[in-house]
Amino acid sequence: MNTRYQQIIDINHIASYTINEQIDDMLALGQSENIKPAAQDEKRNLLLAIDVQNDFMEGIGSLAVQGSRADVQRLTKWMYHNMASLTQIICSLDCHSMMQIFHPVWWVDQEGNHPAPFTIIAYEDVVQGIWVAANGGNERSLEYLQNLETDHKKKLCIWPYHCLEGTVGAKLESQFTKMLYFHAAARSTAPQLIYKGQNPYSEMYGIIKAEYDRDQYINYEVLNSVSQFDAIYIAGQASSHCVLASVTQILEYFSDNKELTSRITLLEDCMSPIAGFEDSTRQQFEVLQERYGIHIRKSTDIVL
Incomplete structure (x- = not known):
């Protein structure tokens, strides 16, 4: 590509409250690249980015995840190096009010x-x-x-107040946002943003459904989207909670379709657990790997 990684991402500003993400500049840079539109991809690759938001970033977030800053750096580098083959990005965003059962x-x-x-x-x-x-x-x-x-x-x-609607903590991390929209312009495709966790009577760790709710809501939009891709890569925060729940819910829904579940790869170096959940998270991912045939790999080992 003509654009260098450093022209998009300022690693010193990862996990900082950057007020202006310079989105116009990112769009212009992306549009200047001579990359075919995503719609023309023969193999369709999806990045499902779970809750890459300020409130989960170490150093600034109210519910900071240790390791999240380095995760964003590795994830944005992976996105950059695979720009020409990364078809679509879906981002989930926690979105809460003050009055919720877990506050x-x-x-x-x-x-x-x-x-x-x-x-x-x-x-x-x-x-x-x-x-x-x-x-x-x-x-x-x-x-x-x-x-x-x-x-x-x-x-x-009971979690610290986090990802409150309209606050800077609920926004996508600034440097990830820049790469997200560089990709959108370079590949002529729009990111898909999925908001979750607005039911006051329930927690919603996973992107598909709440832990429990009377209405038994299921996000079929995401499930249908995921099923359209030849390869699905998952990253985000925190691996112990929202990533784990999202992956589990997707796998359980497609449990009878191992051909589809085997398309899923966790980018293990682009996610981190909440402190104290390291061992249990690893063990649960290994169970999912054995049961559904998912892959767990480092981003640096994957070239699309």
Whole structure:
């Protein structure tokens, strides 16, 4: 390509609150490249980028993931080196309000105190009155907690306020955004942005569905999109939670189609777990690899 990686990405500004991503410049640079449009690709390659957002970036995010800065550098380098063969990019974005079941303001104890971040709240804690939904809705909250335990899902964790609608923390990381739109201009294709996690009564780690919700919403748009590609590459944050949940949900939906699930590759050096989940995350990915035939590889080993 005519454009150098350094003209697009300033590695010193990865995981920083860059106000102006210079998108006009990125579009102009991308349009100057002589690369065939993505619509002409014979082999269709997809990047599914999970929650590459400021609030998950170390050094600046309210729910920072250690290693995320280097992950973005490796991911943007992989995107750059595979520009001519990377057909489409789908990005998921966590998008929350303040009043959600996993934020501190939702709950109070008997003294009227809100739980500290990373407090675990179980069904019995609410039954016994240790925690109560602050603004009513205790019955709905109990329903959620009971279903988490019945379905053996993750326990309800009270997270720091993160990815609040309209805040800079909810935005895609600035340098990733620049590469995203350079790709869009260079390949004459638009990125697909998928917002998740807006149901106040549920957590939604995965891109496909919530941990539990009454309406049993499933994002068929993403599932249908994924099925159209010959190869699917997955990266993002955090590998222990939103990446793992997204991959698991996609694989479970296509569980009877191993030809499709074997098209999926995790870019293991472009994602990091929340501290304390390193071993369990690796073990769960290995189970998925054995069960569904997915691939786990370093980005530096993959040339499209």
